[in-house]
Structures are given as structure tokens and as C-alpha cells.
Amino acid sequence: MDFMQEYEKWLHSPALSQEEHAELESIKDDPKEIESRFFGPLEFGTAGLRGTMYTGLHNMNIHVIRWATQGFADVIAAEGEEGKRRGVAICMDCRNHSMEFARAAAEVCAANGIHVRIFDSLRPTPELSFAVREYGCQAGINVTASHNPKEYNGYKVYWSDGAQLPPHHADAIAKRLEEIDIFDGVKRMDFEEAVKSGLIETMGDETDRKFMANVTAMINDRETVAKVADTFKLVYTPFHGCGYKLVPEALTALGIKHLIPVPEQMVIDGNFPTVVSPNPENPEGFYLAIDLAKKNDVDFILGTDPDSDRVGIMVRNHEGEFQPVTGNQTGVLLLDYLIGAMKRSGKMPANPVPLKTIVTTEMARKVAESNGVKCFDTFTGFKFMAEKKNALEESGEGKVIFSYEESYGYMLGDYVRDKDAVTASMLLTEMAAWYDAQGMTLFDALNALYEKYGWYAEKTHNLVMPGLDGLRDMAKLMKDLRENPPAEISSVKVIVRKDYTDGSVIDCVTGAKSRMELSGSNVLRYELEDGTVILVRPSGTEPKLKIYISVSAENREAAEKVECEIVKDAEKWFA
Numbered sequence: 001m002d003f004m005q006e007y008e009k010w011l012h013s014p015a016l017s018q019e020e021h022a023e024l025e026s027i028k029d030d031p032k033e034i035e036s037r038f039f040g041p042l043e044f045g046t047a048g049l050r051g052t053m054y055t056g057l058h059n060m061n062i063h064v065i066r067w068a069t070q071g072f073a074d075v076i077a078a079e080g081e082e083g084k085r086r087g088v089a090i091c092m093d094c095r096n097h098s099m100e101f102a103r104a105a106a107e108v109c110a111a112n113g114i115h116v117r118i119f120d121s122l123r124p125t126p127e128l129s130f131a132v133r134e135y136g137c138q139a140g141i142n143v144t145a146s147h148n149p150k151e152y153n154g155y156k157v158y159w160s161d162g163a164q165l166p167p168h169h170a171d172a173i174a175k176r177l178e179e180i181d182i183f184d185g186v187k188r189m190d191f192e193e194a195v196k197s198g199l200i201e202t203m204g205d206e207t208d209r210k211f212m213a214n215v216t217a218m219i220n221d222r223e224t225v226a227k228v229a230d231t232f233k234l235v236y237t238p239f240h241g242c243g244y245k246l247v248p249e250a251l252t253a254l255g256i257k258h259l260i261p262v263p264e265q266m267v268i269d270g271n272f273p274t275v276v277s278p279n280p281e282n283p284e285g286f287y288l289a290i291d292l293a294k295k296n297d298v299d300f301i302l303g304t305d306p307d308s309d310r311v312g313i314m315v316r317n318h319e320g321e322f323q324p325v326t327g328n329q330t331g332v333l334l335l336d337y338l339i340g341a342m343k344r345s346g347k348m349p350a351n352p353v354p355l356k357t358i359v360t361t362e363m364a365r366k367v368a369e370s371n372g373v374k375c376f377d378t379f380t381g382f383k384f385m386a387e388k389k390n391a392l393e394e395s396g397e398g399k400v401i402f403s404y405e406e407s408y409g410y411m412l413g414d415y416v417r418d419k420d421a422v423t424a425s426m427l428l429t430e431m432a433a434w435y436d437a438q439g440m441t442l443f444d445a446l447n448a449l450y451e452k453y454g455w456y457a458e459k460t461h462n463l464v465m466p467g468l469d470g471l472r473d474m475a476k477l478m479k480d481l482r483e484n485p486p487a488e489i490s491s492v493k494v495i496v497r498k499d500y501t502d503g504s505v506i507d508c509v510t511g512a513k514s515r516m517e518l519s520g521s522n523v524l525r526y527e528l529e530d531g532t533v534i535l536v537r538p539s540g541t542e543p544k545l546k547i548y549i550s551v552s553a554e555n556r557e558a559a560e561k562v563e564c565e566i567v568k569d570a571e572k573w574f575a
Contacts, residue, residue, distance in 0.1 A: 003038040015183045020055045044174040050154035060153040065101045069108040070186045071177040086138040087115030091128035093144035093307040094241045096270035101143045110194035111187035120204045124242045124308035126420035129162040147279035147305040163386030163417035214415040216253045220341040225255040225433045233258035234300040235293045237265040239278040241306030250426040280312025283324045300432045309419035310408040315442045328361040328458045331404040337431040353398030357405040359548040363456040379521045386417035457559040463545040474538045490566045498525035
């Protein structure tokens with residue numbers, strides 16, 4: 001694609017507003033910026049689209065939203081009149097332009113004869129997955145960039161099972177988009193006209209009630225929560241996002257009496273004025289929550305990201321300071337608790353199964369297998385977990401009780417097929433209250449698990465590679481790692497290499513080659529002589545190369561020492 005030609009097309013298009021024309025005029029003397037915006041379209045994948053909100057083909061804006069929706073509408077229409085009748089559910093988060101983008105998507109769907117159910121205001125991502133399933137929709141659209149910084153927005157797409165789009169449908173949309181002119185190839189229908197014609201209807205409180213009935217049905221131990229309710233306290237922040245309403249409702253239904261929200265961050269604001277990044281993975285975003293917790297003698301802090309699909313927690317340590325609990329650690333705590341709680345409450349199904357991703361701690365497998373439960377791996381992304389859950393349950397091989405990935409995502413129950421911070425927040429709080437009844441904080445509980453199951457240390461190291469140059473650098477780096485694989489990392493021999501692109505396995509000691517079940521993802525895995533496991537993959541949602549380091553050892557000090565040594569060397573190995 002000739003990026004200057006595409007730039008000129010946009011610059012002179014009557015479809016653009018006066019403000020958009022002015023924005024493009026302002027970069028006319030900056031060829032690098034023009035190239036970054038127009039070298040090609042945003043890649044449409046199984047997670048849809050995600051990018052910065054600027055005017056341009058490689059950015060998130062109303063024209064790209066309409067164009068993407070036309071491609072999606074064509075794929076939905078290919079299901080026939082029944083697919084159009086079942087229609088699409090549409091949701092949006094708190095970000096700037098999210099409502100505008102959601103309504104634009106609804107207008108395109110309606111113009112294509114596809115029935116639309118759109119939420120009347122922002123809602124958590126898991127409720128969109130729920131709505132697709134509850135109303136028997138053919139598909140779903142969610143306008144959100146999840147935990148990304150304020151400059152970003154995104155366009156997540158779902159299929160009839162409530163999970164994000166499977167690869168073959170994503171490929172079909174991507175192929176169709178190559179054929180659609182972004183300005184002249186898109187059908188549109190006025191929103192209010194579509195409402196009057198019955199093609200668009202809104203969802204609101206009724207859907208909330210249905211969703212929350214499913215959430216609260218997941219409670220395992222109201223009795224123990226009630227025993228400590230007069231004294232147990234927690235601080236909660238939604239980071240200016242969608243969790244502000246339903247997460248407190250879930251905690252109140254659990255029986256929590258002393259929920260202390262962070263007032264500044266309960267304000268809906270797509271500029272996220274109190275944080276650099278609204279990501280519960282970043283401990284610095286919790287500074288207001290920590291101040292509030294210390295003032296109110298609270299040991300447990302809960303935070304959800306802007307679309308309320310991820311949740312992070314912080315706990316007070318023995319020195320009285322708050323420290324983050326990683327996604328790996330949170331998942332292990334919750335898995336161990338759920339196995340015990342479900343057994344105590346009589347809710348444990350036959351053949352219970354947890355799911356984790358290939359980059360998630362092996363400690364989860366240790367917890368599961370130590371309790372007589374089989375654990376399965378999937379690729380990163382809850383669409384793969386949804387696929388595995390459906391396959392296991394349809395075959396009768398297992399009933400999935402919990403699915404999680406290290407990046408603060410947890411899926412529970414049968415009513416959603418995506419990360420669900422609403423349900424997870426409630427069950428994490430139930431767990432914290434249960435341990436409180438035992439005279440323990442979650443910090444105590446985590447240490448007890450390490451004593452029981454062994455000491456593990458995990459670290460995700462991010463190499464940030466922004467812009468077009470970053471995409472090229474990531475591709476080159478992955479290519480170089482395949483062509484010139486490291487024989488050792490941090491002075492420790494690599495004994496096994498795995499490439500999840502083609503499923504190949506190489507025993508570096510014997511040279512033997514074999515294949516594994518999983519393939520089709522751009523991930524490299526190195527297993528070292530000392531038991532350390534390292535995985536490398538480009539992020540699917542951010543301009544980062546992600547390096548996952550997992551270490552196990554006989555004690556905390558040994559595990560953390562190895563982890564620190566490898567992190568120090570990470571930049572060197574992949575430079």
C-alpha cells in the first residue's frame with residue numbers, strides 16, 4: 001500500500017469532518033507520522049482491532065469502526081436470515097468515543113438488516129458475553145481497549161457462544177475488509193430511524209439483573225462471610241471504569257458490610273485522570289487505594305480495569321506495607337480456595353478441571369494435581385479457553401471449574417466465555433473473608449501455599465517496541481530467535497526448545513524432534529537445565545514483546561535469586 005496515496009485519499013475525502021481534515025493537514029510535513037497512520041490497516045484478528053485514537057487507516061476512529069463493522073456484518077449475513085434475526089449485542093466501556101463508536105457499529109449492522117441489542121450505557125465486558133448467550137445472538141461487539149492507556153480504543157468481536165471470534169471467522173472478516181472501500185463500501189442507517197423500525201433495541205437494568213443473578217449464584221460460603229462481616233473491610237477501585245456499579249453490587253450480595261470505594265476513581269472518565277495507566281497489573285495505580293486502606297485499617301484492596309474484565313489485588317504484608325499479588329499468585333490462591341470451598345459446599349462437579357494458558361505458572365498444575373484434579377493448558381486468550389471448555393464438557397472428559405491467565409484474567413461459571421472481573425472480584429473477596437475467619441490475611445495464605453506446594457517465582461519482562469519500527473523489530477527478533485536459537489540463557493543450558501507456531505519440540509541434548517498437541521501461535525518456549533521455563537511472544541494487544549520467566553526452587557530465596565538473575569540478563573539475550 002502506498003501510504004502517501006492513502007493519506008491523500010483521506011485528506012480529500014468528503015466523509016471526514018472539518019476537525020479530521022485539520023488533524024491530517026497538521027501532519028502534512030511529517031512523512032514518518034503519515035507512514036505510521038497509513039502504511040496499512042489495523043490487523044483484524046481474533047481479538048478484533050485495537051489502536052490509538054487518531055484519524056488514519058492504522059488508527060481507531062469512526063471510519064475504521066464502520067468499515068470493520070461492514071466486514072463483520074457481511075460475515076453475520078452469510079449465516080442467512082436466521083443469523084440476521086438473531087442479530088448482534090453491542091457494549092461499550094468508559095473510553096473517549098466509545099459510545100460514539102458503539103452507535104456507529106449499530107447503525108452499520110441495522111443498515112445490513114441485522115437486529116441490534118445495544119446497552120444504554122457502559123457495561124462490563126463479561127456482561128456483553130453473557131448477553132450474547134442469554135439472548136441467543138449470532139454475534140457481539142464490544143468497544144473497549146481494556147486496560148490500555150487513554151489514547152487507545154478497541155473493537156472486540158464475539159460469536160454465538162459468547163467467546164471472542166474464532167480464527168476462521170476472523171480470517172473471513174479480514175479477507176472481506178480487503179474488498180470493502182472504507183468510505184464508499186459501508187452501509188449506514190440513522191440510529192433513531194433504526195430504533196423506530198425495530199432494528200435497534202436497548203438493553204439495561206433487566207439484563208443487569210439477569211447477569212447478576214448468575215454472578216451471585218457462584219457464592220460458595222455466605223455463612224463464613226457473615227461471621228466476619230462486622231469487622232472485615234476492603235478498599236475497591238474501578239479505575240474510572242465499568243466496574244463502578246456491578247462490582248459493589250456483587251460484594252453487597254455476598255454480605256460485605258464495609259466496602260470502601262476510592263471516591264476519585266469511582267468517577268467515570270476516559271481520560272483516567274488519577275493514573276498513568278488504568279491497568280491493575282501496575283501497582284502505581286493503587287496509590288489512592290493504599291492511602292485509603294491505611295487510614296481505615298484495611299488489609300485487602302481490589303481493583304478492576306476500565307472494562308472490568310481484569311482484576312488485581314493488593315495485600316498488607318508482615319511489615320505493614322501493601323504489595324501486589326501477581327496474576328499468577330492470585331489464580332493459584334483462587335484455584336486452591338475454590339477446590340476446598342466447592343468440596344465444603346457440595347458444589348464440586350464430577351471430573352472437575354481448571355484451565356490455564358501456556359505462559360501461566362506451573363504452580364497451578366501442582367495445586368490441581370495435588371488435589372486430584374487434572375489441569376489443561378491453552379494458548380493465551382480466553383477464546384481458546386472457551387473452545388477447550390466447550391470441547392471438554394461436550395465430550396464428558398471434564399467440567400471446567402476455573403480458567404485463568406497470568407495477566408489478571410479469570411473466568412468462572414457457565415454464563416460467560418471471557419474474562420470476568422465482576423464474578424472474580426466477588427469470589428476473591430469471599431476467599432479473603434474466609435481466610436480472615438481463620439485468622440489469616442491473603443499474604444499469610446499465599447505463604448502457606450508456597451510452603452505446601454513448593455516455591456515458585458514468575459516474572460513477565462516487557463520489551464516495549466512502539467510504532468511501525470516496533471512491529472518490524474518484533475518480527476525480526478522472533479525470526480532471529482528461530483534461526484539462531486540460544487544454547488544457553490543466563491549461563492544455564494537450554495535443554496528443550498518448543499515452537500508453538502508449528503508445534504515442534506527439539507530435545508537440545510539428544511537432538512530428537514517431536515510434536516506437541518498445541519500449534520498455531522507465535523510463541524517460543526525454552527526449558528533450562530535448572531528447571532527454569534522461559535517463553536517469548538509478541539503481545540496481541542500492545543506494542544510489546546513479552547518474556548515470561550517461571551522458576552521453581554526449594555525455597556523462596558533460591559527461586560527469587562534465579563528469577564532476578566534472568567531478568568537482569570533479559571535485555572541482553574534478546575537485544
